Amino acid sequence: MPQLQVFYFFLVLMGIVALVCIWVALSTRQAGEVDTGAAYRLRKGFFIGLCSVFLVLLFITLPKVPYSAETSPPDRVVHVVGKQFAFALSDNPIATDREWEEGTYSKPVEVPAGAMVEFRVTSLDVNHGFSLYSPSGQLLSQTQAMPGYVNRLRAVLDERGRYAVLCLEMCGMDHHKMRAVLDVK
Numbered sequence: 001m002p003q004l005q006v007f008y009f010f011l012v013l014m015g016i017v018a019l020v021c022i023w024v025a026l027s028t029r030q031a032g033e034v035d036t037g038a039a040y041r042l043r044k045g046f047f048i049g050l051c052s053v054f055l056v057l058l059f060i061t062l063p064k065v066p067y068s069a070e071t072s073p074p075d076r077v078v079h080v081v082g083k084q085f086a087f088a089l090s091d092n093p094i095a096t097d098r099e100w101e102e103g104t105y106s107k108p109v110e111v112p113a114g115a116m117v118e119f120r121v122t123s124l125d126v127n128h129g130f131s132l133y134s135p136s137g138q139l140l141s142q143t144q145a146m147p148g149y150v151n152r153l154r155a156v157l158d159e160r161g162r163y164a165v166l167c168l169e170m171c172g173m174d175h176h177k178m179r180a181v182l183d184v185k
Contacts, residue, residue: 074118074154076111078182079103080165082121082128082145084172087165087180093120100124110183113160119153121145128178129168135161135184142168157184 080087081094081103088094088103111117121130123145131142132155140163143151157163167178 072116075115076117078109078111078117078119080119080121080130080145080180081124082130082167082171082178083124084126085167085174085178087128087130087145087167087178089165089180089182097124104180108162108181108183110185111157113184114156114158116154116156119143119155121151121153122149123147126171127169128171131166131168132182133164133166134159135163137164144169157182160184 077091079090079093081090081100082088083097083100086104088100089109090099090103090106091109092099094100094103119130119132121143125147127147128145129142130145130151130153132140132153134140136159140157141153141155143153145151161184163182163184165180165182167175169175171178
């Protein structure tokens with residue numbers, strides 16, 4: 001529903017712009033003296049009004065930014081490491097190829113339902129796209145898995161079941177096979 005409200009706001013705004021354009025076109029049909037002082041005052045007023053509107057919109061929308069303040073520690077930390085062509089998920093940090101293989105072929109990581117989970121995502125080789133899908137197949141969140149850098153992604157997993165992890169970054173010939181799972185109990 002918010003998309004529809006934004007669409008109506010856009011239509012009203014474009015209608016106002018169209019009316020201003022028509023008014024300017026009609027008022028300039030006949031040549032006349034231009035009062036530059038009044039024109040500059042009008043332009044200054046328009047600029048101040050536009051800045052005021054933008055500031056109000058900034059303060060209205062700023063509290064709705066989807067990023068948490070991260071003031072509280074997560075309930076669970078899951079370490080995720082991508083390497084062609086699989087993700088390794090583990091409760092412990094993964095730094096070597098051997099640890100990655102152990103995380104890749106071990107049983108799925110389990111987290112409790114409703115827990116705040118922080119995924120610490122990195123890669124051992126190239127960029128990968130870490131994406132988390134709900135048991136019903138809906139994309140919940142995503143971030144980049146980059147070599148030499150750890151991205152932190154927080155999510156609350158309320159729905160019980162098996163969550164899929166898929167790669168969203170074309171990383172090679174077997175990109176389509178790059179997946180892992182996470183169980184929420």
